[in-house]
Amino acid sequence: MLEISKIRENSKEVVQRLKIKNFEAADLINKLLDTDVKRRETQKQLDDVLAESNAISKEIGELFKTGQADKAGALKDKTAQLKVLAKDLATKLDELSADQNKTLVLLPNLPNASVPTGKSSEENAIVYSEGEVVNLDEKALPHWEIAAKYNIIDFELGTKITGAGFPLYKGKGAKLQRALISFFLEEAIAAGYTEYQPPLMVNEASAFATGQLPDKDGQMYHVQIDNFYLIPTAEVPVTNIFRDMILNENEMPLKCAAYSQCFRREAGSYGKDVRGLNRLHQFDKVEIVQITTPENSYNALEEMSKYVQSLLRKLELPFRVAKLCGGDISFASAMTYDMEVWSAAQKRWLEVSSVSNFEAFQANRMKLRYRNAEGKMQLAHTLNGSALALPRIVAALLENNQTDKGIKIPKALVKYTGFEYVD
RNA sequence: GGAGAGGUGGGUGAGUGGCUUAAACCAACAGUUUGCUAAACUGUCGUAGGGGUAACCCUACCGGGGGUUCGAAUCCCCCCCUCUCCGCCA
Numbered sequence: 412m413l414e415i416s417k418i419r420e421n422s423k424e425v426v427q428r429l430k431i432k433n434f435e436a437a438d439l440i441n442k443l444l445d446t447d448v449k450r451r452e453t454q455k456q457l458d459d460v461l462a463e464s465n466a467i468s469k470e471i472g473e474l475f476k477t478g479q480a481d482k483a484g485a486l487k488d489k490t491a492q493l494k495v496l497a498k499d500l501a502t503k504l505d506e507l508s509a510d511q512n513k514t515l516v517l518l519p520n521l522p523n524a525s526v527p528t529g530k531s532s533e534e535n536a537i538v539y540s541e542g543e544v545v546n547l548d549e550k551a552l553p554h555w556e557i558a559a560k561y562n563i564i565d566f567e568l569g570t571k572i573t574g575a576g577f578p579l580y581k582g583k584g585a586k587l588q589r590a591l592i593s594f595f596l597e598e599a600i601a602a603g604y605t606e607y608q609p610p611l612m613v614n615e616a617s618a619f620a621t622g623q624l625p626d627k628d629g630q631m632y633h634v635q636i637d638n639f640y641l642i643p644t645a646e647v648p649v650t651n652i653f654r655d656m657i658l659n660e661n662e663m664p665l666k667c668a669a670y671s672q673c674f675r676r677e678a679g680s681y682g683k684d685v686r687g688l689n690r691l692h693q694f695d696k697v698e699i700v701q702i703t704t705p706e707n708s709y710n711a712l713e714e715m716s717k718y719v720q721s722l723l724r725k726l727e728l729p730f731r732v733a734k735l736c737g738g739d740i741s742f743a744s745a746m747t748y749d750m751e752v753w754s755a756a757q758k759r760w761l762e763v764s765s766v767s768n769f770e771a772f773q774a775n776r777m778k779l780r781y782r783n784a785e786g787k788m789q790l791a792h793t794l795n796g797s798a799l800a801l802p803r804i805v806a807a808l809l810e811n812n813q814t815d816k817g818i819k820i821p822k823a824l825v826k827y828t829g830f831e832y833v834d
Numbered sequence: 835g836g837a838g839a840g841g842u843g844g845g846u847g848a849g850u851g852g853c854u855u856a857a858a859c860c861a862a863c864a865g866u867u868u869g870c871u872a873a874a875c876u877g878u879c880g881u882a883g884g885g886g887u888a889a890c891c892c893u894a895c896c897g898g899g900g901g902u903u904c905g906a907a908u909c910c911c912c913c914c915c916u917c918u919c920c921g922c923c924a
Contacts (some may be wrong), residue, residue, distance in 0.1 A: 454884055458893040468905040472852045475904095490904045655842075657881095659862095661872070781856090786863075788881080 412775045413518050414790075415447060415511065428521040431528055431737035436518060443514050449506040457500040464493040466624065516625070520772040522737055523746040529736025535749070536736065541720070542729030545755040546810045553756040553812075554806040555687030558584065559820065561833050564805075566687070576677065576685070576692035583833045587820075588695060588809075590827035591801050592670050595697035599668035599798060602718055606700055607669040609648035612639040617651040620777035622743045622818075632674050641674035645698040646795045650773060653702055658781040658791065664703035664711060668798070671696065688802035690751070695801040702779065702795045705770070708792035709746075713767040715796045716748045719764045722799055725823040727754040728807050731760065745770045752803065756810040761803040768797030 418425055422440050429436040465491050469484045528537050558564035563584025569577040580588050600606055618624040618640045623631060632641040642648055649669050658665070673696050677685070686691060699718070701711045716732065723730040735747040742769040751760035771790035774780070781791045812819040817834030825831055 451884065454893080458884065461894085462892055465905085469852075471904050476852085487904045494904090786879090 412721070412759065412772060413520070414775055415443070415515065418443060418518075419447060425518075425521065428524075429519065429527055431522045432519055432740065433530065433738050434519055439514055439517060443511060446468075446507055446511045446514070450504065450511055453500055453504045453507055457504055460497045461501060464490050467493075473501055474575050490798050502572075516811060519742045520745050520769065522740060522744075523768070526569055526740060526746055527734065527736045528738075530738040532733075532735075532739045534736045535733040535739055538734045538748075539720075540729075540731035541724065542727070542753075544729050544753050547755050547810075547813065549722065551756045551810070551813060553687065554754075554809040557768055557809045557813065558687070561818065563587070563833060564688070574692070578689070578691065583828075583830060586828055586830075587805065587824075587833065588801060590824055590829075591804065592695060593827045594698065595798060596668060596670055598698060598722060598725075601695065602666075604666040604668035605653070607649055607667050609642075609645055609652075609671060610670050611642055611648075611671060611674075613642055613647050613651065614639060617647055617654070620654050621647045621650050622776065623647060626742065629678055630676055632676060636802050643675045644669060644696065644797075645669040645671035646700060647696065649700045650702075650793055650795065651777065653779045653791075654777040656779055657788065658702070658779075660704060660781055660783050663781060663791070664701050667700045669698055669700075673700070673800075688806045691802055697798050699796050699798045702791050703794070703802045704781070704783070705789070705792050708768050708770060708794060711792075711794050712746060712748070712766065715766045715794060715798075716750075719750050719766060719796055719798050722763050723750060723752060723763075725821070726804065726808070727821045727823075728804070728811065730763075738827065741765075741767065743767075743769050743772050745772070750799075752807040754803070754810050755813075757806075761807060763803045764797040764799050767794060770796075782822075 413425070418440065418613065422444060426436050426440055447734055471486050471490075474480060474486075476485045510584040527534065544694050552560065555564075555566065558566070561583070563580065563582055565579045565581060566575075569575075569579040572579065596606055610636060613625065615638060618631065623640070623643065627643075631643055633639075648671075649667050652667070653665070674693055675691075677690055677692060688694075693770070699715060701708075701715065703711050720730065720732065730750055730752045733749045733751060735744075735749060740747050747765055747767040749762050750766070752763050753759075754761045770792050773793045774790040779787050779791050779793065783789055808821070809818055812821070814832075817832035818831065819830050820831055
């Protein structure tokens with residue numbers, strides 16, 4: 412959520428910047444500014460009425476204390492009038508505030524000035540790539556066939572137990588999952604992140620704070636009986652650790668890592684994009700989160716991006732880095748890098764990580780602030796990224812590493828899997 | 835699920851109708867003193883919204899919402915949460 416004070420000061424710039432996100436904000440901003448003026452006028456009127464009323468109440472108190480209770484009658488009548496007035500003004504103020512907030516949450520975060528313009532993922536800027544794109548002969552199998560061949564992932568059984576998009580891992584497939592989780596967590600700890608194990612369900616306030624509610628309501632599984640939401644990413648519970656907190660500048664940056672299973676309804680998805688492990692309702696992910704100062708948040712973004720790249724390098728996967736264009740960047744993000752790995756049999760790039768700087772957008776929603784060196788209170792900046800999401804990593808590993816002896820496990824992983832080949 | 839107790843500032847915790855944004859203590863910050871650290875002393879120390887060029891002023895906030903009253907942290911109602919005991923249970 413953008414801050415109204417900032418919008419008030421730079422309304423033209425806000426409209427300009429949102430154009431990069433292909434968001435036409437002029438009408439909303441005008442409405443917002445108009446409501447803002449009315450809101451402040453009403454606030455002033457209400458405050459004045461309350462001030463007068465408070466003053467009279469004090470007088471009445473004095474009269475009672477000095478034994479002149481008989482003189483209080485007229486004053487009581489006056490406060491009765493003011494009370495009616497105050498009630499009307501308060502109602503009006505509530506309406507205006509609610510109206511303003513409703514408009515405010517519709518506005519996406521401002522993109523960073525360096526974000527390229529563009530309509531869709533086609534126009535993302537590829538800023539880096541590394542590794543040889545693997546070319547396989549015609550015998551190369553897509554990962555869902557490899558999974559069946561070596562009996563390591565059973566999609567049909569998952570469907571039987573639950574439904575499509577809930578795969579069942581078994582044998583070396585299950586162990587590979589566990590190995591990747593351990594690998595990612597150990598790497599994160601070595602890079603200075605503190606490991607967390609968060610709840611997999613969150614309440615409404617948490618889902619709102621990170622921006623899943625109200626707009627992405629249908630994307631989450633909702634446990635109605637207790638009004639909890641299954642988390643779509645560990646970002647939600649982990650960032651919410653710091654909701655309503657006031658941090659000290661010297662304890663930042665806070666670096667958190669968490670493994671969790673993630674649940675997404677993915678309503679409306681179908682086709683080859685969702686084949687096999689490409690898109691699931693339940694999947695595993697290690698997420699990294701940083702809370703830092705506005706001065707440092709872009710350094711942190713680069714650091715996180717580099718860190719994710721180091722993981723892909725250790726997994727010996729060819730990858731490229733896309734800086735998302737305005738049209739592809741998410742609602743809450745100011746700047747995002749996507750890491751994509753090459754999937755040799757599907758012959759396409761798969762997004763395995765998305766690293767974003769949300770600046771103060773989430774912090775404003777969740778009142779996450781810090782005291783700077785001068786003791787002044789400010790909104791912190793939040794960042795997060797996948798490090799990494801498992802299914803597509805597994806897909807790429809299976810497809811890219813096909814050999815006559817089986818699927819070769821990258822060296823860095825062997826100490827976690829305990830085997831060198833899936834066979 | 836049943837019964838009971840409770841929710842006050844960064845923390846502990848006092849406060850049962852006006853003198854309470856709220857004592858006291860701790861923490862924090864600044865200064866004085868000391869050879870450094872520590873200790874002691876002195877001072878500062880809520881957030882948000884609004885008004886004013888400014889000094890400063892006004893308003894709201896004691897889990898959330900409603901009510902009683904001229905006036906509510908305090909009385910009443912509803913809801914949420916936490917803790918203890920019982921029940922159930924990995």
